[in-house]
Amino acid sequence: MLKVSVKKIAGYLRWGVAGSFIVAAWGLGLTGVSNASGTYSAGQTATAEAAAYREECGACHVAYPSGLLPAASWTTIMTTLDEHFGENAEMTAESAAMISAYLTDNAGKAGRGVLKRIKGDAHLRITELPYFVRKHDEVPGRMVSGNKEVGSFSNCNACHQRAERGDFDEDSVRIPGYGRWDD
Amino acid sequence: MSDHRWLLVGLLSSLALSVQAGVIDQKLDQYRTQGVASFSTEAGQALWISDNKGRSCTQCHTENPASAGKHAKTGKAIRPMAPSVNPKRFTDSDKIDKWFLRNCKWTLKRECTAQEKGDFLVWIREQ
Amino acid sequence: MSTHDSQQVIKVWDPLVRVFHWSLALFFTIAYLTEDDFETVHFYMGYAISALILFRLLWGIVGPEYARFTNFVTGKDRVVRYLKSLLTGKAEHYVGHNPAGGMMVVALLLMLALTCFFGMTLLAMDDAGPLAGSFVIYLNEDLVEGLHELCANGTLMLVFIHIAGVIVSSVLHRENLIRAMITGVKKLNAGKVKGDTHV
Numbered sequence: 001m002l003k004v005s006v007k008k009i010a011g012y013l014r015w016g017v018a019g020s021f022i023v024a025a026w027g028l029g030l031t032g033v034s035n036a037s038g039t040y041s042a043g044q045t046a047t048a049e050a051a052a053y054r055e056e057c058g059a060c061h062v063a064y065p066s067g068l069l070p071a072a073s074w075t076t077i078m079t080t081l082d083e084h085f086g087e088n089a090e091m092t093a094e095s096a097a098m099i100s101a102y103l104t105d106n107a108g109k110a111g112r113g114v115l116k117r118i119k120g121d122a123h124l125r126i127t128e129l130p131y132f133v134r135k136h137d138e139v140p141g142r143m144v145s146g147n148k149e150v151g152s153f154s155n156c157n158a159c160h161q162r163a164e165r166g167d168f169d170e171d172s173v174r175i176p177g178y179g180r181w182d183d
Numbered sequence: 184m185s186d187h188r189w190l191l192v193g194l195l196s197s198l199a200l201s202v203q204a205g206v207i208d209q210k211l212d213q214y215r216t217q218g219v220a221s222f223s224t225e226a227g228q229a230l231w232i233s234d235n236k237g238r239s240c241t242q243c244h245t246e247n248p249a250s251a252g253k254h255a256k257t258g259k260a261i262r263p264m265a266p267s268v269n270p271k272r273f274t275d276s277d278k279i280d281k282w283f284l285r286n287c288k289w290t291l292k293r294e295c296t297a298q299e300k301g302d303f304l305v306w307i308r309e310q
Numbered sequence: 311m312s313t314h315d316s317q318q319v320i321k322v323w324d325p326l327v328r329v330f331h332w333s334l335a336l337f338f339t340i341a342y343l344t345e346d347d348f349e350t351v352h353f354y355m356g357y358a359i360s361a362l363i364l365f366r367l368l369w370g371i372v373g374p375e376y377a378r379f380t381n382f383v384t385g386k387d388r389v390v391r392y393l394k395s396l397l398t399g400k401a402e403h404y405v406g407h408n409p410a411g412g413m414m415v416v417a418l419l420l421m422l423a424l425t426c427f428f429g430m431t432l433l434a435m436d437d438a439g440p441l442a443g444s445f446v447i448y449l450n451e452d453l454v455e456g457l458h459e460l461c462a463n464g465t466l467m468l469v470f471i472h473i474a475g476v477i478v479s480s481v482l483h484r485e486n487l488i489r490a491m492i493t494g495v496k497k498l499n500a501g502k503v504k505g506d507t508h509v
Contacts (some may be wrong), residue, residue: 021365032354061257111436
């Protein structure tokens with residue numbers, strides 16, 4: 001007959017339970033690291049759909065990376081192309097369908113990254129996203145709206161040299177007429 | 184030797200021009216089937232510089248189609264429209280249709296008629 | 311005492327408390343560095359730290375002697391007395407956490423817990439994380455963000471003080487406290503053990 005005292009069992013138990021907390025902590029930590037991704041998403045860029053997006057929508061402005069708006073916003077934009085921020089951006093139905101699918105499939109997730117704190121509102125202007133506003137609140141007007149080579153914040157690639165790739169890192173910022181952004 | 188070279192250049196240019204002319208001619212034929220009798224380069228140019236309640240082609244493309252333009256809102260550079268400067272222009276029928284759709288609707292608040300499209304094309308191909 | 315005092319090897323820090331300590335240092339460092347740029351990592355570090363805090367609370371109650379809160383959480387008077395003794399050159403020696411160290415443990419756990427709580431509140435406001443849907447989402451978002459940052463930086467400050475304290479104590483007590491937290495043992499001269507104010 002095994003004579004294992006209650007004390008011993010209690011002993012093993014506390015080590016086991018406490019140990020499992022530590023294991024859980026490491027599990028969480030490793031999960032986070034293995035799912036590491038940058039804050040911005042350009043969506044896949046090599047597909048035919050991505051190319052169509054850049055062709056059709058990159059003619060007048062930078063092809064904004066799909067991760068900068070939630071799916072609902074992209075849908076609204078793609079169904080109101082005749083009134084596209086004061087312009088007409090209509091295209092064939094097939095192109096529109098293909099591009100819509102691409103944008104919504106690769107859209108950003110509300111609450112994450114650039115879409116922090118949007119509370120489910122389907123913003124249509126990237127430049128009005130809370131995250132965007134916060135990130136640019138120290139950029140003086142003379143460098144943007146007062147800058148002939150920039151014009152407005154919606155002209156991302158005027159300053160963000162790697163905008164189309166979804167890389168908006170400060171290191172690759174060069175403001176025309178002013179140079180690098182030193183924070 | 185130099186004669187042959189010039190002959191080659193001549194052949195290639197006329198080939199290029201004819202390809203281009205090919206697409207534009209196709210469009211003109213298309214418009215003719217829609218009932219247009221004749222086209223006018225003067226009318227085409229007039230359309231280009233016309234002011235439509237504050238909107239005009241020249242706002243983005245400038246008055247001279249051989250110049251580079253700039254999107255009035257986004258600032259994006261627009262390559263020249265004139266085929267003499269930019270031979271790739273007007274070589275893709277779908278693209279011609281698409282930009283007529285977008286830009287006429289913005290500038291004139293309606294689609295251009297087949298007459299207007301033809302007038303424009305016969306004018307621009309000589310620029 | 312004679313120069314041939316026997317050395318006693320005392321097991322002070324059990325394996326779990328040591329793993330806890332260094333894991334926490336690592337996770338906090340990563341969390342601090344990944345803020346805003348590597349979101350997913352940052353969030354999960356917060357969760358991991360929360361799990362570690364829960365461990366420490368449990369261990370502080372049922373763990374081995376020197377891990378228990380009863381061993382080192384003392385009143386303010388003891389802390390003051392200890393700090394004063396450092397200045398006189400006759401530093402009080404404790405095998406486990408000295409009173410100042412004990413206070414630091416409490417302060418760090420509290421500050422970290424607040425940081426994690428405010429962080430999870432921010433997530434909840436975007437309808438994510440374990441607090442999503444709870445009452446916290448009605449707090450003022452800018453305020454919570456400010457508090458999260460404040461507590462994170464507060465933790466960092468405590469860490470600096472903690473490191474300074476460890477170095478000072480190590481020098482004054484002539485023992486390598488960092489190594490002790492790795493190996494778990496302290497080598498103490500018999501005289502030291504005998505003259506200990508508190509074991």
